[in-house]
Amino acid sequence: MRVTYLVTMKPYLLRTAILSRYVILRFPLAIVAFVLIVAGVSAGLGTLVVFLGFPILAGALLTARAFANVERRWLPEVLDRPVARPVYRPAPRGAGWFRQMINPLTRSQSWMDALWVLLNFPLAIVAFVLTVVWWAVSVAAILYPFLGWFLAGIPGNQGIPELLGWGDSVPLAVAVHTAILVPILLTLPFVIRGVALTQAGLSRVMLSGNAELHQRIDDLAESRRAAVSAEANALRKLERDIHDGPQQRLVHLAMELSKVQRQLKKDPSAAEHTLSDAIAATRETLDELRALSRGIAPPILADRGLSAALAALAGRCTVPVDLDIQTVERFPAVVENAVYFVVAESLTNIAKHSRAELAMVSMVRTGDRLLLTIGDDGVGGAHVAKGHGLSGLADRLRAIDGEFAVRSPAGGPTMIVAEVPCG
Structure with a gap:
């Protein structure tokens, strides 16, 4: 890190x-x-x-x-x-x-x-x-x-x-x-600075160059482990959510349709009622699949970029979102995917757990870094401890040399800050 x-x-x-x-x-x-x-x-x-x-x-x-x-x-x-x-x-x-x-x-x-x-x-x-x-x-x-x-x-x-x-x-x-x-x-300050930094530069290269190289290798290895862990956790979560949600609903839907098939000849009115229930279950399954698809990069992200994708996320959130996107340029795909997943997971957590009345998402570029800020006026209590959803976001950002911090005292408000290299 x-x-x-x-x-x-x-x-x-x-x-x-x-x-x-x-x-x-x-x-x-x-x-x-x-x-x-x-x-x-x-x-x-x-x-x-x-x-x-x-x-x-x-x-x-x-x-x-x-x-x-x-x-x-x-x-x-x-x-x-x-x-x-x-x-x-x-x-x-x-x-x-x-x-x-x-x-x-x-x-x-x-x-x-x-x-x-x-x-x-x-x-x-x-x-x-x-x-x-x-x-x-x-x-x-x-x-x-x-x-x-x-x-x-x-x-x-x-x-x-x-x-x-x-x-x-x-x-x-x-x-x-x-x-x-x-x-x-x-010229005194410039001469002194020049001679001092010349000596210090030689010393850093000879006395710490190998150590810095090994440290960088260790950081890259840690980032790779974080990336593998984040992807594995995301896949396990997606598999669990599909198994517990849409898969069960689809099994139930198949049973309902079989029931309709049997009732069509014997009791058409009962078949019509069962069919109405099946249509309602289909809509619920579609809603659940849309929610799960937030963990997968949508076509709008690849086609129109990060600003449009974040606007779509904010529009689907059940909590009103104050969106402030100060850059519309395109970034490398790995950067856009990471930022998108951070916003998607954060807004999902806000909708499920925060009991907030308003959320905010801000994104601005400062130099070669992309600064992302997400907040809400909810009850607080969010953290990045292992076993919680936000820990996966920290691992995902660490994999691309990014930083992730959460401030969420009991009683709120919650503020999530992510910084990602984009140059």
């Missing part, structure tokens, strides 16, 4: 300070990590032939892992997004001491951590120098209009105007030097 990561927007200057702290604090760590890993890997590779190299290499990789974990704790604040943490699998249960000792050597992420330490070192040097220089020049740009009068008055201190032959005027020197420094000050 996909989880939405909400980030509070930080003030502009505070954001720059946070990124600067990240660049400056990780510089000494990068030096220490580089020295330890280079020394450890070199010593380990050089002594492999005498067996001593295995524990040295394992220790070096564990050290790289420790520095990598520190970086992973910093990344969410810098990137304004969560960062997946890899799982370092332990040695198999019952493994011998040698297998346990060399376990870090058998994990690809451990070697990736060590490689990150090596590649991060020169990048950290460049980022640190740029950050310190830009901050120093920016501070100078702020203070120079005040200190420049003193500096320009020092004998033998030639400024740029004097070197260019513009004279030795102190106000002119202060103005020119300030004008040169101010652009550096104005």
